[in-house]
Amino acid sequence: EDQVTQSPEALRLQEGESSSLNCSYTVSGLRGLFWYRQDPGKGPEFLFTLYSAGEEKEKERLKATLTKKESFLHITAPKPEDSATYLCAVQASGSWGKLQFGAGTQVVVTP
Amino acid sequence: NAGVTQTPKFQVLKTGQSMTLQCAQDMNHNSMYWYRQDPGMGLRLIYYSASEGTTDKGEVPNGYNVSRLNKREFSLRLESAAPSQTSVYFCASSEKLAGSEQFFGPGTRLTVL
Numbered sequence: 001e002d003q004v005t006q007s008p009e010a011l012r013l014q015e016g017e018s019s020s021l022n023c024s025y026t027v028s029g030l031r032g033l034f035w036y037r038q039d040p041g042k043g044p045e046f047l048f049t050l051y052s053a054g055e056e057k058e059k060e061r062l063k064a065t066l067t068k069k070e071s072f073l074h075i076t077a078p079k080p081e082d083s084a085t086y087l088c089a090v091q092a093s094g095s096w097g098k099l100q101f102g103a104g105t106q107v108v109v110t111p
Numbered sequence: 112n113a114g115v116t117q118t119p120k121f122q123v124l125k126t127g128q129s130m131t132l133q134c135a136q137d138m139n140h141n142s143m144y145w146y147r148q149d150p151g152m153g154l155r156l157i158y159y160s161a162s163e164g165t166t167d168k169g170e171v172p173n174g175y176n177v178s179r180l181n182k183r184e185f186s187l188r189l190e191s192a193a194p195s196q197t198s199v200y201f202c203a204s205s206e207k208l209a210g211s212e213q214f215f216g217p218g219t220r221l222t223v224l
Contacts, residue, residue, distance in 0.1 A: 043215035
């Protein structure tokens with residue numbers, strides 16, 4: 001059974017204090033790994049898709065990386081507006097395309 | 112381009128009442144989805160529609176029905192609401208079923224008393 005585990009559950013950062021979020025996954029074969037950002041009271045907002053080990057993608061202060069067992073979302077010099085819950089989801093190859101979501105990491109960045 | 116829209120934003124029901132959640136997308140996507148989100152449990156798929164005219168059960172379909180009205184619209188119906196269906200419901204769409212990212216609507220917060 002496909003499983004996705006995100007850690008830590010919550011992260012409190014000072015503005016400018018870089019850190020990383022972890023997404024560990026177990027799937028029979030990976031078609032894609034997706035990162036989303038979710039603000040309170042809103043729907044998840046798509047950030048990145050990673051398809052193969054070694055792949056990296058960047059967007060402003062965020063950088064996502066992928067290995068065969070986990071993905072990291074690095075937040076460099078965060079600002080208060082980066083405060084959100086970050087969700088990771090995997091899609092297994094050979095499946096019809098179902099996304100298996102992790103429970104998320106809640107990030108709070110204080111000035 | 113509104114993306115994915117959902118109505119209503121909030122709803123309170125009494126046990127046994129019925130209601131329909133509406134979803135529409137303007138991205139010309141083929142596939143659409145309904146999820147529920149509960150604290151500590153992540154997003155769980157209720158039903159999905161691979162393309163116009165097809166629907167299939169997801170992880171937690173009991174107590175729900177869906178209709179893919181046309182390519183743009185996908186509705187979720189609760190026939191007899193139960194307190195266990197208190198949740199936040201999200202609709203999403205994607206270009207195709209596999210290998211493409213899903214785009215989410217703003218959600219409907221449902222409380223069943």
